[in-house]
Amino acid sequence: MTxxxxxxxxxxxxxxxxxxxxxxxxxxxxLDVSELxxxxxxxDTPEALSxxxxxxxxxxxxxxxxxxxxLTHKHLDxxxxxxxxxxxxxxxxxxxxxxxxxxxxxxxRHDTINNLYEQKMREWGIPQNLIxxxxxxxxxxxxxxxxxxxxxxxxxxxxxxxxxxxxIHTPGHTQGSACFLLGDLLFxxxxxxxxxxxxxxxxxxxxxxxxxxxxxxxxxxxELNSIRVLPGHGDxxxxxxxxxxxxxxxxxxxEDRILEIxxxxxxxxxxxxxxxxxxxxxxxxxxxxxxxxxxxxxxxLDEKRVHVRDNLYFLVAxxxxx
Ligand SMILES: [Zn+2]
Ligand SMILES: [Zn+2]
Numbered sequence: 474m475t476x477x478x479x480x481x482x483x484x485x486x487x488x489x490x491x492x493x494x495x496x497x498x499x500x501x502x503x504l505d506v507s508e509l510x511x512x513x514x515x516x517d518t519p520e521a522l523s524x525x526x527x528x529x530x531x532x533x534x535x536x537x538x539x540x541x542x543x544l545t546h547k548h549l550d551x552x553x554x555x556x557x558x559x560x561x562x563x564x565x566x567x568x569x570x571x572x573x574x575x576x577x578x579x580x581x582r583h584d585t586i587n588n589l590y591e592q593k594m595r596e597w598g599i600p601q602n603l604i605x606x607x608x609x610x611x612x613x614x615x616x617x618x619x620x621x622x623x624x625x626x627x628x629x630x631x632x633x634x635x636x637x638x639x640x641i642h643t644p645g646h647t648q649g650s651a652c653f654l655l656g657d658l659l660f661x662x663x664x665x666x667x668x669x670x671x672x673x674x675x676x677x678x679x680x681x682x683x684x685x686x687x688x689x690x691x692x693x694x695x696e697l698n699s700i701r702v703l704p705g706h707g708d709x710x711x712x713x714x715x716x717x718x719x720x721x722x723x724x725x726x727x728e729d730r731i732l733e734i735x736x737x738x739x740x741x742x743x744x745x746x747x748x749x750x751x752x753x754x755x756x757x758x759x760x761x762x763x764x765x766x767x768x769x770x771x772x773x774l775d776e777k778r779v780h781v782r783d784n785l786y787f788l789v790a791x792x793x794x795x
Pocket of ligand 2: 496548550551663705706
């Protein structure tokens with residue numbers, strides 16, 4: 474199996490890092506711009522580390538030469554290996570300030586984050602036995618470690634070798650998600666993906682209004698001209714503007730379906746709506762699906778199209794029918 478792909482720019486390499494746990498393989502991008510930089514790392518497993526090492530060596534370099542690591546966001550599959558690479562290379566690690574704490578204090582914050590998740594899941598009406606079964610974070614904690622990192626701000630420019638990397642803050646998937654622009658290359662992390670839409674609402678428990686922020690962040694990318702979009706999973710997005718429209722239409726369709734489900738006038742929890750929308754949810758999809766529905770309901774609440782009482786949602790138009 475090829476571990477890397479040399480993209481059209483000869484000094485850019487995409488390294489596929491295996492991830493059998495969630496979201497499939499990750500892309501780590503290696504750039505030789507008279508210094509060696511890495512965008513995202515993959516999870517912390519021996520297999521992921523050896524794939525990353527093999528990919529770097531296939532591009533005639535060594536892991537030890539990497540001088541800067543840029544992380545698109547705080548998820549394990551994007552930062553998990555950062556501590557190991559930083560240890561052997563002494564590379565500086567960068568992440569947007571809004572995701573900084575969760576990465577730099579990942580180990581210590583585990584319990585706090587886990588409690589926040591459980592609280593959210595209870596509010597969403599997920600049955601306790603499913604919440605207990607999930608205990609996702611405790612299973613996944615092995616896939617990453619705290620790493621000390623430098624905080625980035627929106628529009629900050631970091632010099633990398635002969636070039637400059639621009640930070641574009643794109644909150645939505647997480648509060649501190651950022652894309653990195655280097656020449657015409659946009660490293661998009663999970664902000665835009667080629668074949669499925671990134672989860673909005675379930676993978677960020679410390680901020681609200683993620684869908685509204687996400688839409689605004691998509692428009693921010695729409696304004697950039699002639700860019701090549703390189704995502705955190707899958708292949709290059711060949712027509713970014715078209716993809717943005719597809720994602721916006723997808724979200725609109727989902728919102729319409731939620732309103733349709735509520736149109737019978739009954740009150741429902743977030744979880745009940747998610748079950749009707751997605752069918753019988755299993756494993757971590759219980760959390761992802763419910764979070765996604767909640768993100769839509771937040772928007773509909775803002776627009777005063779739905780109401781909520783005791784964590785049960787109902788259509789404004791159907792008020793008084795139940
Ligand atoms: Zn992610
Ligand atoms: Zn991801």
